[in-house]
Amino acid sequence: MDTRQHLLPAASLGRQTTVTSQHFGTPGARPKVYLQASLHAEELPGMLVAHHLRQRLQAAEATGQVRGEVVLVAVANPIGLAQRLDHKPMGRFDFNTSENFNRHFPDLAQIAYERVQGHLTQDGAANVAAVREAIAGWLAGQTPQTELEGLRHTLIGLAFDADVVIDLHCDGEAAMHFYTERHCWPVLEPLARYLGAEAVLLADTASNGGPFDEQLSGLWSQLPALLRAAGQDLPLPVGCASTTVELRGEADVSHPLAQQDSAALWAYLQHLGAVAGPAPAVPAALCEATPLAGSESLKAPCPGVLVFVADIGQRLAVGDPVAEIIDPTLGTAATVRAGTAGVFYARIPHRYIQAGLEIGKIAGRIPFRTGNLLGN
Incomplete structure (x- = not known):
């Protein structure tokens, strides 16, 4: 294991923050798999999964069983980890x-377009x-x-x-779920x-906010579109499939769950050929993939x-019915009901709600939302 320390620009006199990355296998070997945990620093299950x-x-x-290159960043956000109020x-x-x-990671598709237009060929691998x-x-x-710019630059680098x-995250209280782009x-x-x-x-582009995973995979869907618009219809295979994995809820931090999830990640690394196999058989799916635009965010009335x-x-x-909202001063109860059919996959961990705030999400099959699909 090659452990590397990445110093971020100092935010204040006498203090400097470090991102630690751990590298396994041979640099440049394929496939290269990158895993990081807790970019939202209060979302801790991924850190324990990374440990295992x-x-x-x-x-x-x-x-000698690591065949590709695996990079692990167990603490992706030391800045946020130190923030308490x-x-x-x-x-x-x-x-x-x-x-x-x-949010606000660099637009890699636009950056690449400005540098490679007019220089690509009919060789797809060479273009990648x-x-x-x-x-x-x-x-x-x-x-x-x-410091924040340095963090984003380090992780993208x-x-x-x-x-x-x-990219390992979690929700407030949730079932295991995924966000990714269709081509991934x-x-x-x-x-x-x-x-x-x-x-x-699933989405093609979930937001215009520049989240980490979307900027990495979006490079390989958006760059071909930019090139075609400029009259350059050239082969460009997908060079990166990225995902945000929501490891259930914030309180789901336990060794049994982390060992279970690390075993699943290990099986996937074997499946990819990044580590020696044979990989376990791929289990049956527990759900169908549905459009992110079909996810309903339930709000408190x-x-x-x-x-x-x-x-x-x-x-x-x-x-x-999904939830009741009780006003103990009036003795009333308002019922929040599902507006779409699907899986109730996430809900907030708090039990007092103000009017207009989100209380949970349902994964529906029929798209109905447009614009920024991720929120804040």
Whole structure:
């Protein structure tokens, strides 16, 4: 294992933050798989999964069983990990800028387009290499000024040339679920099955906010479109399949779950050929993939005490009750009902709600939303 320390620009005098990456296998070997945990720093299940996966990788490397290159960043956001307010972790938004840590990553498709247009050929593999080289050159020319810029630059620099990127997150309270782009799904479907995903949300472009996984995989869907618009219809295979994996809920931090999930990730690494196999048989799917545009965000019509009557993972029909909101001062109860049929895959962990706020999500089959599909 090669452990590397990446110093971020100092945010204040006398303090500097470090990102640690652990590298297994041979640099440049294929496939390259990049995994990171807890970019939203209060989402901790991924850190424990990374701990158990690291042990497997170390043992495999010691016996020459790592065939590709695997990069593991077990703590992807040391900035957010240090942020607390009134004894509560605050790892989703940067205190200095109020920016979501998982937004505003660079537009790699536009960057690559400006560097490779007119220079690609009819050789698809050579084109993939040229695009990666172009991104590497752009990264080498950047000088981040702030701690947050340095974090984004470091993470993209570690992941941009990976064949597969797995970004480990979690929700408030949730079933295991996935977000990915449609063109990535054929590569990532076995991972969803190994992990036992109960909802898979697919989109072409989920937001205009620049989340980490979307900028990496989006490079390979958006760049061909830019080239075609310029009259350059050239072969460009997908160079990166990336996904955000939501490892259930914030409180689902336990050794049994982490060992189960690390075993699933290990099976997927074997499936890809990154580590020696044979890989376990791919299990049957627990759900169908549905459009992210068909995911319903349920909102509270009034304030009050939130009481869920639907369970995580429950399949709902239109009109089924999901929660009640109790006003104990009036003795009233408002029922929140499903507006779409599908899997109730995520809900908030709090039990007091203000009017207009989101309480949970249902993965439906029929798309109906447009615009920014991810929210804040």
